[in-house]
Amino acid sequence: MRATSSVKTRHSLVSENASHTHFSEHDTSITAPWILLAEDQERVVEVVLHSLPDRFKVVGVAKNGVHALDLARKLLPDVVILDICMPRLNGIQTAWRLKELDSYPKVVFLSGYADHDFVEAAFSAGALAYVLKPCLATELIPAIQSALEGNTFVSPLIQLR
Numbered sequence: 001m002r003a004t005s006s007v008k009t010r011h012s013l014v015s016e017n018a019s020h021t022h023f024s025e026h027d028t029s030i031t032a033p034w035i036l037l038a039e040d041q042e043r044v045v046e047v048v049l050h051s052l053p054d055r056f057k058v059v060g061v062a063k064n065g066v067h068a069l070d071l072a073r074k075l076l077p078d079v080v081i082l083d084i085c086m087p088r089l090n091g092i093q094t095a096w097r098l099k100e101l102d103s104y105p106k107v108v109f110l111s112g113y114a115d116h117d118f119v120e121a122a123f124s125a126g127a128l129a130y131v132l133k134p135c136l137a138t139e140l141i142p143a144i145q146s147a148l149e150g151n152t153f154v155s156p157l158i159q160l161r
Contacts, residue, residue, distance in 0.1 A: 032057040033148055036077035038068035038094065039110065040086045044133060048081065048110070051140055065089025069097055076103045079144055082127075084111040084118055095125035106147040110136065114158050129153035 035056050039045050040063045049058060059075045062068035066088045072080055080098060082091035089097070095107050108129040109122045119130050129143035132155040139155055146153035 033078040033144070034059045034075065035144070036060045036062065036068065036071055036075060036080045036105070038062040038065065038080060038086060038091070039083045040064060041083070044083070044110070044136075047136060048140065051137055053141070056144065063087070065091065065094035065097075068094050072098055072101060072105060077105050079106045079108055079147055081108045081110050081140075081144075084109060084113055084122070092121050092125050095122065095127060099126050106150075108140075108143050108147050108153075110140070114155070116158075119154065119158055123152070130158065131155050132157055 032055055035052065035058045037045060037048055037058060037060070039048065039061070045061055049061075052058060059077055060071040062071050064087045065082075068080065068082065068086075069089070071077075082094055084091040086094070091109060091111070095109075098104060098107060104126075107122075107125070107127045108131065109127050110131050110133060111118060111122075112133045114132055122130050128147035128150070129152065131139045131143045131153070135155050135157060139153075143153040
């Protein structure tokens with residue numbers, strides 16, 4: 001993570017909040033990768049939130065790309081899960097703008113589209129993973145883990161050219 005003196009790090013955010021929050025020795029919120037979810041369909045948000053184990057900490061949910069960028073600047077997540085089609089800024093546009101942040105998060109796309117053009121656009125915008133929504137339950141966690149390790153992941157149902 002690139003950081004400058006004017007940019008807050010996750011450690012400084014946790015330190016600022018430590019006086020207001022009691023962290024137990026078993027609290028994984030400090031060590032767990034921080035996830036920001038950008039998804040405009042409430043049902044998908046619920047499924048994602050229930051699918052992620054405690055080893056991940058969802059620190060924010062945005063319903064559009066503009067809100068996702070704002071939360072990413074404030075929360076400094078390790079991973080941003082982006083829906084391809086969102087209001088105001090779509091996921092591809094949001095991913096391009098995330099690259100401009102001092103602390104550029106890993107990007108995982110969550111999409112209902114298996115179209116090669118969408119997949120290629122997502123990876124061109126900086127994504128490390130592309131998961132189809134129907135495969136969310138079995139593929140999201142491996143996709144996040146791959147992205148955190150700097151590796152790529154594409155839903156096996158998508159046949160890349």
